[in-house]
Amino acid sequence: MKTTISQADWSARAAEVLPGAGFGNFDPSLIVREGKGSRVWDEDGKEYIDYLIGSGPMILGHGHPEVVEAVQEQLGKGMTFFANSAAGIELAEVLVDAMACADQVRYVSTGGEADMYAMRLARAFTGKDRVLKFEGGYHGMSGEALMSLAPKSLINFPQAVPDSAGIPDSVRDGMLIAPFNDSDFVTSLVEEYAHEIACIIVEPLQRLVPPALGFLRTLRDLATKHGIVLIFDEVVTGFRFAYGGAQEYYGVTPDLCTLGKVIGGGFPLAAVAGKAEIMAHFDKSKVGEKGFTFQIGTLSGNPVASVAGLKTLEILRRPGAYQMLKDTGERLMQSYATHLGAAGVAHQIVGEPMLFDVVFTEQPVRDYRGTLKNNAAHANAVNASLRQSGILKPDSKLYAHLALTEEDLQQTDAAIAKAAAQL
Ligand SMILES: Cc1ncc(COP(=O)(O)O)c(C=O)c1O
Structure with missing residues (x-):
């Protein structure tokens, strides 16, 4: 494929x-021109098999014809209205049907907003202020979310460490930070601070790290016992781990969940979903002035995003979709295990088949501090080699998806073999 302006020139501009030199998200030297199915092309015409998939939304691959058709039809009818639309109402019905915790849904435009409002809603509902989050857990870019996301200094729990400039100390002081997967620690922390904690917010699979057996159940029981709102951040896991998300996959139902990525079919759409009595705090007529959580947004429930989401979820409901996603992910995991094993490189494959990566360490990874044991030189070398071989993936993730073909998987296997041998 020919281009007239090189990537280097685009980068300079x-x-x-x-x-x-970029949008803040990904290696700014890569400038993607186009995506189709499982592949993307950069502005120099180099082709990649895509495991980045837009950081998760493109679970069907790029430009799925049925999604494109639905979007094109909607584009002819209008792009955004601010007012309710049938597509947004229908999508809310689909989300409520799918997610065990969801009686109702409130739309926003990004996953980070959904998390911010979920925490605020929990404060409104409980009348308590503090947020318990886990070290290394990612919940967008609000002040609360940027506490102990990727701390450089490992200070004592439960103190929070800000990851960004510009956040007042008062936000830090409103947080409690715990190690993921440490049920004993969380239990004693919650018992000490129960009267102050509004919510526990958790990624059911934290970045890559699966929950230890019983961990999510412990959170559920603690939240129930102490009148705390349990929030599952399902921005990544929703409609990816199972149609009913991580709450279905791991069998634990939160009070609220946040959704994003897949539900907008590649367009900006996210949501807070949960129990009616908590969601009622978005409705002044139900809770009055004092308990009301004020929330509006120009593009909330955008009809183009809603039809893209509706079509995406319809395709995901077809028989075999999740089995195929899992099988594909398992094959990719197996490729890593085989080739890194043959190369004799210490590693752990961390995650679930739908979303995982390799951590180069001898020890099992249970939490954020475990991920810091990653041999960065190995990880960087493998990622660089894969990129060279035409495999595009996030630095510390790999998304399985439904557009991958047998040829893609074979080509990826060969690229992993090469990267492992180079170590
Ligand atoms: C678990 C989780 N929560 C929240 C977010 C934020 O979503 P967004 O980027 O749409 O704001 C992300 C984004 O990657 C995420 O992975």
């Missing part, structure tokens, strides 16, 4: 007008 980007450096003038974008801080850090």
Whole structure:
């Protein structure tokens, strides 16, 4: 494929007008021109098998014809209204049907907003202020979410460490931080601070790390016992681990969940979903002025995003979709295990088949501090080699998806074999 402006030239232009020469998300030297199915092409015409999939939304691959058709039809009818639309109402019905915790849904545009409002809603519902989050857990970019997301200094729990400049100390002081997967620690922390804790927010699979047996159940029981709202951040796991998300996959139902990525079919759409008595705090007529959580947004429930989401979820409901996703992920995991094993490189494959990566360490990874044991030189070398071989993946993740073909998997296997041998 021919291009007229090279990636290097685009990068130079980007450096003038974008801080850090990019959108802040991904290696700014990569400038993607196009995606189709399982593949993307950069502005120099280099082709990649895509395991980044837009950081998760493109679970069907790029430009799925049925999604494109649904979107095109909607585009002819209008792009955004601010008012309710039938597509947004229908999508809310589908989300409520799918997620065990959900009686109702409130739309926003990004997963990070959904998390921010979920925490605020929990404060409104409980009349308590503090948020318990886990070290290394990612919940978007609010002040609370940026506490102990990726702390460089490992101070004592439960103290929070801000990951960004510009957040007042008062936010830090409103947080309690615990190690993921440590049921004993969380139990004693909650018992000490129960009267102050509004919510426990958790990624059911934290970044890559699966919950230890019984951990999510412990959180559920603690939250129930102490009148705390349990929030599952399902922005990544929703409609990916199972149609009913991680709450179905791991068999534990939270009070609220947040959804994003897949539900917008590649367009900006996210949601807070949960129990009616908590969601009632978005409705002044139900809770009055004092308990009301004020929430509006220009693009909330956008009809183009809603039809893209509706079609995506319809395709995911077809028989065999989740089995195929799991089988594909298992094959990719097996490729890593085989080739890194043959190369004699210490590693752990961490995650679930739908979302995983390799951590180069001898020890099992149970939490954020475990991920810090990763041999960064190995990880960088493997990722760089894969990129060179035409495999595009996030630095510390790999998403399985439904557009991958047999040829893609074979090509990926060969690329992993090469990267492992180079170590
Ligand atoms: C678990 C989790 N929560 C929240 C977010 C934030 O979503 P968004 O980027 O749409 O704000 C992400 C994004 O990757 C995520 O992985």
